[in-house]
Amino acid sequence: MAQVLPERGLRRVIGDGAAVADGEVEGLGEDDLLALYRSLVLLRTYDERSLVYHRQGRIGTYAIFWGAEAMQAGAVHALERRDWIFPSYRESAIGLLRGIPVSTVLSWWQGHPAGWWNPADYNVASICVPIGTQVPHAAGLAWGMSLRRRLDGEDTGVAIVFFGDGATSEGSFHEGANFAGVMRAPLVLFCNNNQWAISTPLASQTAAATLAEKAAGYGMPALRVDGGDVLAVFEATREAVARARADEGPTFVEAVTYRAAPHATADDPTAYIDGERVEEERQNECVGRFEGYLRRAGLLDDEVAEQVRAEALETMRAGIAAAEAEPPGDPSLVFEHAYVDAPAVLAEDLAALRRLLGE
Ligand SMILES: Cc1ncc(C[n+]2csc(CCOP(=O)(O)OP(=O)(O)O)c2C)c(N)n1
Numbered sequence: 001m002a003q004v005l006p007e008r009g010l011r012r013v014i015g016d017g018a019a020v021a022d023g024e025v026e027g028l029g030e031d032d033l034l035a036l037y038r039s040l041v042l043l044r045t046y047d048e049r050s051l052v053y054h055r056q057g058r059i060g061t062y063a064i065f066w067g068a069e070a071m072q073a074g075a076v077h078a079l080e081r082r083d084w085i086f087p088s089y090r091e092s093a094i095g096l097l098r099g100i101p102v103s104t105v106l107s108w109w110q111g112h113p114a115g116w117w118n119p120a121d122y123n124v125a126s127i128c129v130p131i132g133t134q135v136p137h138a139a140g141l142a143w144g145m146s147l148r149r150r151l152d153g154e155d156t157g158v159a160i161v162f163f164g165d166g167a168t169s170e171g172s173f174h175e176g177a178n179f180a181g182v183m184r185a186p187l188v189l190f191c192n193n194n195q196w197a198i199s200t201p202l203a204s205q206t207a208a209a210t211l212a213e214k215a216a217g218y219g220m221p222a223l224r225v226d227g228g229d230v231l232a233v234f235e236a237t238r239e240a241v242a243r244a245r246a247d248e249g250p251t252f253v254e255a256v257t258y259r260a261a262p263h264a265t266a267d268d269p270t271a272y273i274d275g276e277r278v279e280e281e282r283q284n285e286c287v288g289r290f291e292g293y294l295r296r297a298g299l300l301d302d303e304v305a306e307q308v309r310a311e312a313l314e315t316m317r318a319g320i321a322a323a324e325a326e327p328p329g330d331p332s333l334v335f336e337h338a339y340v341d342a343p344a345v346l347a348e349d350l351a352a353l354r355r356l357l358g359e
């Protein structure tokens with residue numbers, strides 16, 4: 001079985017309800033904690049329902065993010081609305097936390113044109129499927145914002161880009177991180193280190209002891225955090241965002257977890273993953289950990305928890321209904337926007353597609 005790297009020096013706030021005491025994050029009040037909980041439950045519910053919709057044939061291949069919710073919610077709550085988010089496919093539903101409708105994200109997974117949004121409406125970039133290419137996009141946008149701040153005195157925001165451990169082996173990651181470091185771009189490079197890139201384990205991905213060490217080569221500091229601890233993620237991201245806002249340049253955040261679900265609906269991880277470790281991770285998953293924290297603090301009881309879950313489920317029901325009420329997309333969209341002068345063969349292909357669809 002593949003070796004996983006040791007998890008050294010991870011920042012944690014949430015205790016284990018026994019020997020390890022709960023910590024606190026300065027400045028987070030009761031309402032903030034409950035808002036964070038609502039975001040976690042919405043993401044979890046989105047993910048679990050999406051898997052069901054996939055099995056029912058209602059959406060296409062889906063990249064599961066079960067167990068990664070704390071990284072997404074913790075980081076987004078550390079941002080302001082004007083700050084930009086660059087998601088990978090693993091953060092496909094992160095825009096829900098910015099008000100993108102559930103139906104839009106489900107439509108995206110249906111391959112339906114209703115799944116596209118104008119990034120400027122939400123300051124959430126398009127979901128990036130090519131590994132790592134969102135990093136230079138985010139570095140460029142962040143640099144642009146800092147230029148506007150310096151040259152035009154505009155009160156601009158910062159940017160955060162999400163990518164996986166596997167992405168750190170890509171040229172795009174290097175180019176984006178290097179550019180952000182040199183230009184002192186106000187960017188948070190948030191690495192979701194779930195220790196797998198489909199079937200490639202972290203130990204085969206890098207010879208470095210931690211991914212955070214890579215930051216030194218780009219002249220930026222790094223924070224290493226338990227990615228299953230939503231409060232630790234929030235706190236670390238808030239520090240990174242504060243540096244970016246103060247024009248101190250980019251920060252690398254390595255959030256360490258262990259992928260506790262298949263890579264995507266098309267994957268069978270039993271062929272390569274350590275089942276016992278997955279089971280351990282599932283027992284210690286991030287939503288339950290935060291729920292335990294809130295209950296120990298007397299901020300959550302069964303009634304509120306049930307109400308939050310019911311609301312999220314209702315949002316999902318309405319979302320899938322709205323996505324399925326969309327009229328079918330125009331097949332010509334598949335062919336548009338690729339060529340100024342399309343080759344004749346594409347017109348023939350489109351005609352064939354229309355015949356196939358009975359149009
Ligand atoms: C440029 C590019 N190469 C290969 C792929 C195929 N691919 C899809 S997901 C994936 C693994 C990425 O792993 P990681 O960066 O750790 O992100 P995770 O899926 O674990 O969140 C690969 C290689 C791709 N999408 N883009």
Ligand SMILES: [Mg+2]
Pocket residue numbers: 164165166192193194195196197198
């Ligand atoms: Mg990974």
